[in-house]
Amino acid sequence: MTVRRPVLRLRLGQADxxxxxxxxxxxxxxxxxxxxxxxxxxxxxxxxxxxxxxNDVELAHxxxxxxxxxxxxxxxxxxxYCHSHDDGGRNTYNVLDIELAAGVxxxxxxAFLTTAACGVCGKAALDDVRLRSxxxxxxxxxxxxxxxxxxxxxxxxAAQRVFDSTGGLHAAGLFTTGGEQLWVRxxxxxxxxxxxVLGAALLADAxxxxxxxxxxxxxxxxxLTQKAAMAGVPVLAAVSAPSSLAAELAEELxxxxxxxLRGDSMNxxxxxxxxxx
Amino acid sequence: MTVRRPVLRLRLGQADxxxxxxxxxxxxxxxxxxxxxxxxxxxxxxxxxxxxxxNDVELAHxxxxxxxxxxxxxxxxxxxYCHSHDDGGRNTYNVLDIELAAGVxxxxxxAFLTTAACGVCGKAALDDVRLRSxxxxxxxxxxxxxxxxxxxxxxxxAAQRVFDSTGGLHAAGLFTTGGEQLWVRxxxxxxxxxxxVLGAALLADAxxxxxxxxxxxxxxxxxLTQKAAMAGVPVLAAVSAPSSLAAELAEELxxxxxxxLRGDSMNxxxxxxxxxx
Numbered sequence: 001m002t003v004r005r006p007v008l009r010l011r012l013g014q015a016d017x018x019x020x021x022x023x024x025x026x027x028x029x030x031x032x033x034x035x036x037x038x039x040x041x042x043x044x045x046x047x048x049x050x051x052x053x054x055n056d057v058e059l060a061h062x063x064x065x066x067x068x069x070x071x072x073x074x075x076x077x078x079x080x081y082c083h084s085h086d087d088g089g090r091n092t093y094n095v096l097d098i099e100l101a102a103g104v105x106x107x108x109x110x111a112f113l114t115t116a117a118c119g120v121c122g123k124a125a126l127d128d129v130r131l132r133s134x135x136x137x138x139x140x141x142x143x144x145x146x147x148x149x150x151x152x153x154x155x156x157x158a159a160q161r162v163f164d165s166t167g168g169l170h171a172a173g174l175f176t177t178g179g180e181q182l183w184v185r186x187x188x189x190x191x192x193x194x195x196x197v198l199g200a201a202l203l204a205d206a207x208x209x210x211x212x213x214x215x216x217x218x219x220x221x222x223x224l225t226q227k228a229a230m231a232g233v234p235v236l237a238a239v240s241a242p243s244s245l246a247a248e249l250a251e252e253l254x255x256x257x258x259x260x261l262r263g264d265s266m267n268x269x270x271x272x273x274x275x276x277x
Numbered sequence: 278m279t280v281r282r283p284v285l286r287l288r289l290g291q292a293d294x295x296x297x298x299x300x301x302x303x304x305x306x307x308x309x310x311x312x313x314x315x316x317x318x319x320x321x322x323x324x325x326x327x328x329x330x331x332n333d334v335e336l337a338h339x340x341x342x343x344x345x346x347x348x349x350x351x352x353x354x355x356x357x358y359c360h361s362h363d364d365g366g367r368n369t370y371n372v373l374d375i376e377l378a379a380g381v382x383x384x385x386x387x388a389f390l391t392t393a394a395c396g397v398c399g400k401a402a403l404d405d406v407r408l409r410s411x412x413x414x415x416x417x418x419x420x421x422x423x424x425x426x427x428x429x430x431x432x433x434x435a436a437q438r439v440f441d442s443t444g445g446l447h448a449a450g451l452f453t454t455g456g457e458q459l460w461v462r463x464x465x466x467x468x469x470x471x472x473x474v475l476g477a478a479l480l481a482d483a484x485x486x487x488x489x490x491x492x493x494x495x496x497x498x499x500x501l502t503q504k505a506a507m508a509g510v511p512v513l514a515a516v517s518a519p520s521s522l523a524a525e526l527a528e529e530l531x532x533x534x535x536x537x538l539r540g541d542s543m544n545x546x547x548x549x550x551x552x553x554x
Contacts, residue, residue, distance in 0.1 A: 003521045008549045010423055012541040022423045022554050029544060034499055034520035036406050048406055050499050050522070129313050129325055146287055146299045167537070168496055168518030188498060188520045219445055221465060222311055222327050241445030243311035243465045244280045245327070260444070264289040267306060272285045277299055 001054055001162045001169075001186070002030040032168035034188045038095045039063060040082070041106040046098070051192045052162075052169065053093065055185055055200070056081075059192055060096050062199025065207075066227040067107035068131040073205055075104045129222070130249075135208035135232030138254020142211040142234055144177040146277040150264055151179060152215045153239055159184035160217075171217040172197045174209060177235070182212065190218050191227070198231040208232025220246045220259055229253045235274060237261050242269055278331055278439045278446075278463070279307040309445035311465045315372045316340060317359070318383040323375070328469045329439075329446065330370065332462055332477070333358075336469055337373050339476025342484075343504040344384035345408040350482055352381045406499070407526075412485035412509030415531020419488040419511055421454040423554040427541055428456060429492045430516050436461035437494075448494040449474045451486060454512070459489065467495050468504070475508040485509025497523045497536055506530045512551060514538050519546055 007029035010022050035053055039046045039060055051059060060079045064070045082095035100106065156173045163169045163186065172193040173184035185196035194216065201209050213235040214228050220242035226249060228236045236250065237258040247269045250257035256271040268275055284306035287299045312330055316323045316337055328336060337356045341347045359372035377383065433450045440446045440463065449470040450461035462473035471493065478486050490512040491505050497515035499522040505513045506526070513527065514535040524546045527534035533548040545552055 005521070005524055005546060008545040008552075010543050010545060010552065012424060012427055012554075029546075031519060031521045031524055031546075034522040050406070050520075129327070147289060150289055166518055168520060188496075219465075241443055242308060243327075243445060244282070244308045245311040247282055247308055266287050268285040268287060269282060269306075275285075275287065277289075 001033055001052055002166055003033055004028045005031055030165040032162060032166040032188050035092075035094055039098060040095065041098045041100060043097070044106075046106055049189065049192060051189055052187045055196045056093070056096060058185070058196045058199035058203060059187075060098060060199065061202045062195030062197070062227075064098070064100075064107065065198055065202050066131075066195055066230045068133075068230065069107040070100070070104060070202075071134040071207065071230075073202055075101045077101050129226075131226060131230060133229045133232065133253075135230070136254075137208075137229055137232050137234040140208075140210050140232070140234035140254075142177045143274050143276045144213060144235055144256075146266070146275055148177065148179040149213065149237055149258060149261060149266060149275070152213065152237060153217075153261055155179075155181060156184060156215050156217060160186055162186050169193075173215045174198075174201060174233070175213045175215060177211050177213060182206070190216065191223060193217075194224055194227050198227060198233075201231060210234065213237055215261075219243070220257060222246050222249055225249045225253075225255060225257065228255055234271075237266075278310055278329055279443055280310055281305045282308055307442040309439060309443040309465050312369075312371055316375060317372065318375045318377060320374070321383075323383055326466065326469060328466055329464045332473045333370070333373060335462070335473045335476035335480060336464075337375060337476065338479045339472030339474070339504075341375070341377075341384065342475055342479050343408075343472055343507045345410075345507065346384040347377070347381060347479075348411040348484060348507075350479055352378045354378050406503075408503060408507060410506045410509065410530075412506070413531075414485075414506055414509050414511040417485075417487050417509070417511035417531075419454045420551050420553045421490060421512055421533075423543070423552055425454070425456040426490065426514055426535060426538060426543060426552070429490065429514060430494075430538055432456075432458060433461060433492050433494060437463055439463050446470075450492045451475075451478060451510070452490045452492060454488050454490060459483075467493065468500060470494075471501055471504050475504060475510075478508060487511065490514055492538075496520070497534060499523050499526055502526045502530075502532060502534065505532055511548075514543075 009025045077099040084095040169186040170190040174182040183200040187193040219240040220238035222245040225246045235256040242259040250270040256274045257269040286302045354376040361372040446463040447467040451459040460477040464470040491510045496517040497519035502523045512533040519536040527547040533551045534546040
């Protein structure tokens with residue numbers, strides 16, 4: 001998940017020092033790997049995402065889940081690497097062929113299928129990006145102790161194997177409300193990290209993800225809130241800020257949205273009734 | 278660009294304190310606004326992006342530029358809000374109608390048009406996400422002093438009007454190599470912030486953006502490096518880490534890539550010959 005590259009490390013000279021020129025050191029540096037992953041359904045191209053290689057089958061399942069195509073493991077027949085190769089004849093492992101179960105339709109390219117009915121097109125644009133989940137996080141009666149939540153950022157960071165060497169990866173983790181770690185995944189893309197985690201849950205037949213907390217290393221957007229809903233996750237917690245639409249969607253869907261989860265404090269934007277302690 | 282919402286601020290009790298229960302305060306909080314923007318070309322839906330409202334026309338121009346459809350202002354005839362309205366009859370200002378100049382084709386939906394030639398599909402996936410720029414940042418002979426670069430993160434932050442109140446916005450800024458600020462824009466989406474800045478440059482007939490530094494508040498990905506290339510930007514600087522593919526693409530296109538630009542130090546991954554001092 002990392003590659004080494006030469007890098008010029010440059011540090012400015014001290015104003016009170018004798019030498020005003022920047023200090024230059026050439027050394028190798030670890031970078032988080034980013035490569036394209038093409039998903040195909042029945043041989044037809046579905047999407048290309050820039051991702052960190054690893055857990056690709058989980059990513060494919062998570063993508064299908066959070067785009068509304070499937071909600072259970074048995075709705076996906078097979079996911080396997082295509083025999084793709086680069087100019088040197090090596091398999092790139094950058095194309096996955098997906099076969100869905102009979103009667104399951106691939107996800108529609110949401111952003112490209114907006115209705116052209118202009119009179120309501122503002123609403124249509126929003127409706128178009130909204131998906132209907134088969135699960136109902138609103139009715140999840142779980143509770144989570146504030147002290148458990150406060151420990152999750154450190155747990156997430158501790159489980160990140162690659163971040164320390166590159167500083168370049170987002171993380172997402174699914175935890176029980178008791179604080180037990182279920183899955184933690186890393187990726188250059190924050191959406192991908194979440195899709196990998198939720199794909200792992202789907203592959204483990206663990207959906208809906210009742211009584212869980214989805215913890216993300218960055219911000220909480222509309223898309224991440226929607227992904228939580230698609231997997232039936234009742235609590236979404238983020239280290240950084242939520243957006244307005246994340247809070248609106250969380251309220252509408254009955255998801256507990258926690259932001260600025262840092263140190264010993266947090267902001268609870270919706271469904272605070274689930275937070276105890 | 279912000280909305281107010283009630284939030285429950287929760288702080289854990291001190292272990293040595295008399296009261297072990299978390300301290301709870303209900304107060305209003307400012308959130309960065311996130312809303313969908315649908316772009317249409319000639320009445321046909323092109324894409325929906327989740328963005329922070331504001332500078333939408335710049336965003337539309339920047340999107341067309343960085344998706345390879347246009348490279349000059351006169352290739353876009355008009356960009357105007359559609360008469361879209363919500364259930365209450367208010368214009369949502371969330372749909373933009375674009376008319377391109379005669380002979381200019383809208384961008385192809387890259388991720389959905391991958392060739393089905395499986396033998397080379399790994400390469401095809403990557404080729405599919407790569408765009409050809411009409412500008413050549415490699416031949417830009419500009420130089421930038423390391424001390425100027427070191428000041429840019431603070432300049433970017435100072436220009437961010439909304440971040441301080443929400444903590445929820447990415448920023449991108451275009452500066453001259455002398456450190457003069459040209460445009461700074463904010464958005465919940467990091468790609469959108471960059472598209473707004475580059476769209477502003479296009480609208481000012483300032484492309485190719487020779488002799489400039491594109492400074493971004495987060496990480497440097499493949500996509501952001503490509504966006505810089507599409508506008509002819511010779512130097513891309515990021516506060517955080519670059520990905521492997523960002524460095525590879527920067528090397529191939531002759532763009533100077535700077536990462537971890539913090540305090541008085543930075544990492545230069547490619548084309549360090551442009552860095553002086």
